[in-house]
Amino acid sequence: MELAVKDFGTGMTPEVAERAFEPFFTTKETGKGTGLGLSQVYGTLHQSGGTVRIDSTPGAGTTVRLYLRRTDGRSRDEQQPRLPAAGEAPQATVLVVDDDPDVRAFLKDSLDSLGYEPIVADDGAAALRTLERVIPDVLILDFAMPGMNGAEVARQARERLPELPIIFASGYSESAAVSSVQGERSRILHKPFRVADLQAAIAELLKSAAGRS
Numbered sequence: 449m450e451l452a453v454k455d456f457g458t459g460m461t462p463e464v465a466e467r468a469f470e471p472f473f474t475t476k477e478t479g480k481g482t483g484l485g486l487s488q489v490y491g492t493l494h495q496s497g498g499t500v501r502i503d504s505t506p507g508a509g510t511t512v513r514l515y516l517r518r519t520d521g522r523s524r525d526e527q528q529p530r531l532p533a534a535g536e537a538p539q540a541t542v543l544v545v546d547d548d549p550d551v552r553a554f555l556k557d558s559l560d561s562l563g564y565e566p567i568v569a570d571d572g573a574a575a576l577r578t579l580e581r582v583i584p585d586v587l588i589l590d591f592a593m594p595g596m597n598g599a600e601v602a603r604q605a606r607e608r609l610p611e612l613p614i615i616f617a618s619g620y621s622e623s624a625a626v627s628s629v630q631g632e633r634s635r636i637l638h639k640p641f642r643v644a645d646l647q648a649a650i651a652e653l654l655k656s657a658a659g660r661s
């Protein structure tokens with residue numbers, strides 16, 4: 449089935465259209481766009497066996513065509529639960545802390561599709577409350593957040609859980625501050641990062657955690 453969404457806006461140059469599905473790719477000014485809109489559309493469509501195409505002419509507008517697979521008529525609930533095949537990601541719980549709802553949604557979807565079990569928190573205080581109840585296998589922290597920043601959340605989380613593997617997802621200018629918190633049990637992912645980078649960082653941290661126990 450095809451579903452097309454058309455607008456008569458600014459359109460995209462071929463260069464922009466080519467990169468429009470990349471996570472974090474945006475032509476909007478800083479703070480305006482996350483660059484996650486179309487990458488989430490792409491991810492959702494491909495996850496469910498479909499695809500998506502952009503037809504765009506600068507100055508004339510854009511049509512985004514979604515190609516969806518027809519189902520066998522059963523709803524998801526009726527289907528057998530999907531068991532992870534050998535070699536798939538090990539079962540691991542990942543706590544994501546980010547103040548941006550789009551980034552949270554993107555990370556949650558990415559983790560889901562990688563076979564991990566995501567939990568999300570929208571700031572440091574909420575994350576620390578979650579850590580009272582759940583011990584995740586990996587913590588993913590945004591660096592710049594209102595309230596506690598990533599380094600502060602990491603420090604408090606490690607007081608409770610000294611071994612907790614942490615991934616810092618940092619934007620532009622915080623490299624110096626982030627390097628100061630880097631250690632054996634943490635990794636830094638510079639935004640924009642690809643889902644494959646995320647997967648590699650989690651896999652490495654889980655592997656070294658398993659090596660220690």
Ligand SMILES: Nc1ncnc2c1ncn2[C@@H]1O[C@H](COP(=O)(O)OP(=O)(O)OP(=O)(O)O)[C@@H](O)[C@H]1O
Pocket residue numbers: 455457458459460464468469473474475476480481482483484485486487509510550
């Ligand atoms: N309908 C459109 N018309 C023209 N350009 C578009 C359109 N949709 C996306 N783009 C281009 O593709 C880029 C990436 O789109 P995407 O939706 O992933 O992120 P964004 O729109 O920049 O951010 P957000 O969706 O978070 O507001 C946009 O910055 C823009 O350059």
Ligand SMILES: [Mg+2]
Pocket residue numbers: 485486
């Ligand atoms: Mg958008």
